[in-house]
Amino acid sequence: EDQVTQSPEALRLQEGESSSLNCSYTVSGLRGLFWYRQDPGKGPEFLFTLYSAGEEKEKERLKATLTKKESFLHITAPKPEDSATYLCAVNHQEKLVFGTGTRLLVSP
Amino acid sequence: DSGVTQTPKHLITATGQRVTLRCSPRSGDLSVYWYQQSLDQGLQFLIQYYNGEERAKGNILERFSAQQFPDLHSELNLSSLELGDSALYFCASSSQGSGHGYTFGSGTRLTVV
Numbered sequence: 001e002d003q004v005t006q007s008p009e010a011l012r013l014q015e016g017e018s019s020s021l022n023c024s025y026t027v028s029g030l031r032g033l034f035w036y037r038q039d040p041g042k043g044p045e046f047l048f049t050l051y052s053a054g055e056e057k058e059k060e061r062l063k064a065t066l067t068k069k070e071s072f073l074h075i076t077a078p079k080p081e082d083s084a085t086y087l088c089a090v091n092h093q094e095k096l097v098f099g100t101g102t103r104l105l106v107s108p
Numbered sequence: 109d110s111g112v113t114q115t116p117k118h119l120i121t122a123t124g125q126r127v128t129l130r131c132s133p134r135s136g137d138l139s140v141y142w143y144q145q146s147l148d149q150g151l152q153f154l155i156q157y158y159n160g161e162e163r164a165k166g167n168i169l170e171r172f173s174a175q176q177f178p179d180l181h182s183e184l185n186l187s188s189l190e191l192g193d194s195a196l197y198f199c200a201s202s203s204q205g206s207g208h209g210y211t212f213g214s215g216t217r218l219t220v221v
Contacts (some may be wrong), residue, residue, distance in 0.1 A: 041196075041217070042215070043110065043198055043212035043213050044151070046212075049209050087150075089151075093164065095153050099150070
């Protein structure tokens with residue numbers, strides 16, 4: 001059974017304090033790993049897709065990386081507006097299987 | 109605005125009732141996916157339609173059904189509702205299958221009392 005595990009479940013940072021979120025996965029023949037941001041009561045918002053080990057994508061203060069077993073979402077000098085739940089998902093049999101997310105809170 | 113429209117935004121109904129959730133996909137997207145999100149379970153895949161045909165099924169209860177119409181909008185029907193069905197229901201759409209990610213709507217919050 002393919003599985004996506006995210007850690008930590010929750011993370012509290014001070015503004016400007018960089019950190020990383022982890023997503024480990026077990027899937028045969030990865031066909032894409034996805035990162036989404038979700039604000040409370042709203043739909044997930046697409047951030048990145050990664051397809052192969054070694055690939056990296058960046059957007060503002062966020063950088064996603066991928067290895068054969070896991071992906072990291074690095075947050076550099078976060079701001080309070082980066083507070084959200086970050087979801088990781090893998091493509092499995094033409095559907096996305098999601099992890100339970102990391103709740104990030106950035107305090108000013 | 110993601111381009112995926114879900115109605116209604118909120119729904120409160122009693123146990124045993126039946127409700128219909130509606131989704132209009134982003135223009136040009138042929139695939140529609142339904143997900144359920146509850147506090148303790150995260151996003152759970154329910155069902156996928158592609159151009160009017162069912163493509164994949166997840167852990168969707170027999171009390172739940174869905175369809176996609178010729179204009180590509182989709183409806184999720186939930187019947188004999190139970191308290192445990194209270195959740196956020198999201199619709200997502202994509203143009204080329206899940207290999208390119210999905211665009212999600214803002215969801216319907218269902219409360220069963």
